[in-house]
Each structure stands twice: as C-alpha cells, then as structure tokens.
C-alpha cells in the first residue's frame with residue numbers, strides 16, 4: 001500500500017462524525033419532552049396547593065373565612081388515589097382552617113359517573129354557614145377528546161349530564177346550589193350577600209338581564225366563568241371563579257391559552273384589584289379526563305379571609 005493511501009486511512013473520520021452533536025441534541029430534546037410530559041401527567045396534577053388570600057374591606061368587622069375550590073371534574077374511572085387526595089385535602093383544610101363557609105366554583109363532575117362520587121368527596125363538610133356551589137359547563141355536558149380542539153370540533157355532539165341527578169346528589173349532601181339567586185348571610189354585625197350565577201345563564205347571554213342586588217353588606221359573587229364575573233364590576237366586592245385551570249399548560253407559569261377574555265395575568269395571579277371588584281380565579285382541583293395534564297399550573301384550594309381594615313395583615 002502506498003504511503004499516501006495509509007495517511008488517508010489514518011486521518012479520515014467516520015462519516016457520521018459531523019452529525020454527532022445534532023444526534024445528541026435530538027436525543028436530549030426528546031428526553032426533555034418525555035420528562036415534561038411525564039411530569040405534567042403523573043406529578044403536577046396531584047400537587048394540590050393550599051393558597052391563602054386576605055382581602056380588607058370596610059364592610060367587614062369580624063374576620064370571615066371562606067374555603068373556595070373549583071373544577072374537581074369527578075368521574076368514576078378516576079384513580080382511587082386522586083379521589084382520596086381531593087377528599088383528604090378538603091377535609092384536612094377544613095379541620096386546620098375552620099372556615100365559616102365553603103364555596104365551590106363548578107365543574108364538579110366530568111361525566112355522569114362522577115355524580116356517584118359527590119357524597120364520598122364532599123359529603124362530610126359542615127361549616128357553620130353552609131356549603132354553596134354553582135354549576136360549570138362540565139356539569140351540563142360530557143365532553144370528549146375532540147372537544148378539546150375547539151373551535152374546530154365545536155359542533156361535535158356532546159352527551160348531556162343528568163343535571164337532575166346531580167342536583168339531587170348535591171342537595172342530599174347538604175350542598176346548596178345557587179342558580180341565579182342570592183342568599184343573605186348574617187353573622188354578628190356583618191352581612192354578606194352571596195350571589196351565584198349559573199353557567200347556562202351566562203352562555204345564553206341571559207346574565208345581562210340579571211342585576212346583582214345591592215345592599216349594605218359585603219357582596220360576594222360566585223360564578224364558574226371569570227368572563228361572566230367581569231361583567232359586574234360595580235355590583236360585587238369579590239368575585240370567585242374557576243374554569244380556566246390556570247391555563248393548565250403554561251410556559252413556566254405564564255398561561256398560553258385560557259379561552260377567556262380575562263387577562264392572562266388575572267388568571268395567573270392571586271387577585272387583580274379593580275377598584276370596583278376583586279376577581280379571584282382558582283386554578284381548580286382537577287382536570288378533564290381527556291386532557292389530564294398540568295404544567296406549572298398546579299391544582300389549588302384556597303382559604304380566603306375577608307378582614308376589617310383595622311386588622312393587621
């Protein structure tokens with residue numbers, strides 16, 4: 001063999017040598033995507049955060065504590081561990097924080113099968129001023145995978161939820177449904193007017209005909225859609241909502257899609273004080289069974305204290 005040929009063999013690198021960094025980068029990228037998927041599927045949806053919020057009001061003299069959660073999305077095939085997590089988190093927070101009232105922001109169930117779990121998860125909650133709920137869109141319709149890709153499949157037929165059975169289960173377990181109605185809660189010298197607006201009323205545009213009753217007391221609004229709440233800026237002091245799941249899949253905490261006219265900042269942060277009304281949007285406890293992922297939008301349950309302006313925070 002000639003000398004020149006030998007040098008050629010010694011100094012020639014394998015064909016794929018120049019592509020190695022790209023292959024490695026590709027493998028690392030794939031690993032990152034798989035890790036993010038596993039994290040958002042198996043880990044984050046079960047990391048329920050207990051959030052503590054305080055709101056000062058001249059209309060409050062003695063601390064009034066609200067336990068608020070939304071969007072549990074119950075269904076029978078839900079893993080037993082998850083059902084126990086919801087039930088135990090609610091009960092433990094009740095025990096530790098002793099709220100005066102419990103409010104639920106809708107999407108209690110994800111399918112008809114979830115109605116049978118109402119008693120198991122919410123049946124043992126007895127705060128002094130009661131448990132109140134509004135219904136969400138998933139309490140009226142069973143969505144499927146295609147409905148996650150709205151508006152492309154907006155017209156794909158949905159199965160209705162047996163709302164009569166759902167309402168019966170709520171009532172049997174001491175949960176009062178507020179469907180376009182107000183209750184007045186008196187405690188000592190404080191008066192709280194709690195109004196619940198139904199999801200179907202909002203979706204059909206009928207909420208514009210509703211005027212929240214005024215009055216001297218603190219005005220609390222409970223409704224599933226934040227978009228509904230912002231239409232009453234001067235008619236409530238505090239609005240509690242759910243629905244958006246905190247964006248569910250976010251860019252490290254910054255929501256990408258919320259399907260809401262409410263600003264992404266309002267969805268992400270604790271409260272956005274507009275002078276007339278404070279809006280609080282829960283990230284929800286659960287997720288739809290057809291899209292069971294959460295990324296930097298951990299589930300939550302909130303302890304909201306209404307306090308007098310004199311109380312030190």
Ligand SMILES: [Fe+2]
Nearest residue numbers: 071107243284
């Ligand atoms: Fe929901």
